[in-house]
Amino acid sequence: MNNIVDLLIIGGGPIGLYANQYALKKELKTRVIEKSAELGGKLKSVYPENPIENLGGVKTWQAGKLIDNMISHTEKYKPDYRLNESVQKIQQKDLVFTVTTDKGKHKSHAVLITTGRGIYLPPSLANLSFEEKEKAGLLTNIKNESALLGKNVVVIGGSHETVGWAIGAANVAGNVLIINWRFIESFASLEGSQAVPPNMDILEPYGLLEVSGDQTVTGIKVYHVETGEEKEVAADVIIMARGYLTNLSDIEKFDVALEKNGIKVDDAMHTSKAGIFAAGDSVYYPGKKRLISTGTNEAARAIESIEKYIQAIWGKNG
Incomplete structure (x- = not known):
C-alpha cells in the first residue's frame, strides 16, 4: 500500500462510483475505499428495488440495477476497489495524505469524501x-x-x-x-x-x-x-x-469543519482542509438538495477541482 495514488475516494456509494469514473476518464490514478462488503451504498443494501427517477434524460432504473450499471461502465478502466475497509483517520505530511484504515495505510495526493449522510447517535x-x-x-x-x-x-x-x-x-x-x-x-x-x-x-x-x-x-x-x-x-x-445505520462519527473522524450534520464545502467542493474534498449527501451548503443528480454534479465539480489542485502542486496527474 506504499504506492501513492492521485486520489483516494472514501465511500463506494453512487456518488463515489460516479466520481471514480469521472476521475479515471481524466487519467487520474484512483482508489475507492468502502467499509461495506459491496459497492453501492444504501441503493444496493437498503432499497435496491426502489425506482430512481431524478436523473435527467435517463429512464427510471431500479436502484440496484443503476449501481450495477455504474460499476459495469467503469470496468474498462480497471478500477481499484478496497471493500470491507473502514477509515480511521486522515493525516497529511509533505503534501501527501496518509489514510489509515482497519487494514492498513493508503497514500494519495488528494482525498474525496463521498460517504453519504450520517445519522447522529449519542x-x-x-x-x-x-x-x-x-x-x-x-x-x-x-x-x-x-x-x-x-x-x-x-x-x-x-x-x-x-x-x-x-x-x-x-x-x-x-x-x-x-x-x-x-x-x-x-x-x-x-x-x-x-x-x-x-x-x-x-x-x-x-x-x-x-x-x-x-x-x-x-x-x-x-x-x-x-x-x-x-x-x-x-x-x-x-x-x-x-x-x-451510518453513525455521524464516520465523518467526524475526518476532522473537517461540519455544519448541520454535514461536511461544510465551498463552490469547488473543497472542505476546510486543503486537498480534502467532499460530495454527495455527506456535504452541506445553503440550498443543498439530497438527490443523486445533485450528488453527481457535485462529484464532477469536485474532480475538476481536484485535477487543478494536483496539477498546481505535483504537475500533470501527480
Whole structure:
C-alpha cells in the first residue's frame, strides 16, 4: 500500500462510483475505499428495488440495477476497489495524505469524501456493540414481537420488507410509524390486500437525521428531504435495514469543519482542509438538495477541482 495514488475516494456509494469514473476518464490514478462488503451504498443494501427517477434524460432504473450499471461502465478502466475497509483517520505530511484504515495505510495526493449522510447517535448509544444496540432499541429486523409490546415503534424505509416489519410490529406495539424518504402511493400497493392496522401511520418524504437517548432509544429527529424542515418524533424502538445505520462519527473522524450534520464545502467542493474534498449527501451548503443528480454534479465539480489542485502542486496527474 506504499504506492501513492492521485486520489483516494472514501465511500463506494453512487456518488463515489460516479466520481471514480469521472476521475479515471481524466487519467487520474484512483482508489475507492468502502467499509461495506459491496459497492453501492444504501441503493444496493437498503432499497435496491426502489425506482430512481431524478436523473435527467435517463429512464427510471431500479436502484440496484443503476449501481450495477455504474460499476459495469467503469470496468474498462480497471478500477481499484478496497471493500470491507473502514477509515480511521486522515493525516497529511509533505503534501501527501496518509489514510489509515482497519487494514492498513493508503497514500494519495488528494482525498474525496463521498460517504453519504450520517445519522447522529449519542455516545451512550454509538459506543454499544451491535447486540447491545438491539437491546437499547436499535433493531435491524424483528426477532421477537413480544419485545415491542405497547411501545412506540418507528420503521425506517418503504420497501416490501420494511412495511412487512411495520405490519408485524403493529400486532403488539402501541403505535407504529413508517418514515420513508420518498412517497409511497399506498400501503396496498406494497402489501397486497393486507389491511393497514389502525395504529400504523406514515411520514414521508422524510429521512432519519438523529437518534436520541441515553442507554436506550427515546426518540428521533427527521428532516423533510425537499424543504430540510426538521421535526422530533418519540420512539422506544427503531427498526431499519442494517446498512441504513451510518453513525455521524464516520465523518467526524475526518476532522473537517461540519455544519448541520454535514461536511461544510465551498463552490469547488473543497472542505476546510486543503486537498480534502467532499460530495454527495455527506456535504452541506445553503440550498443543498439530497438527490443523486445533485450528488453527481457535485462529484464532477469536485474532480475538476481536484485535477487543478494536483496539477498546481505535483504537475500533470501527480
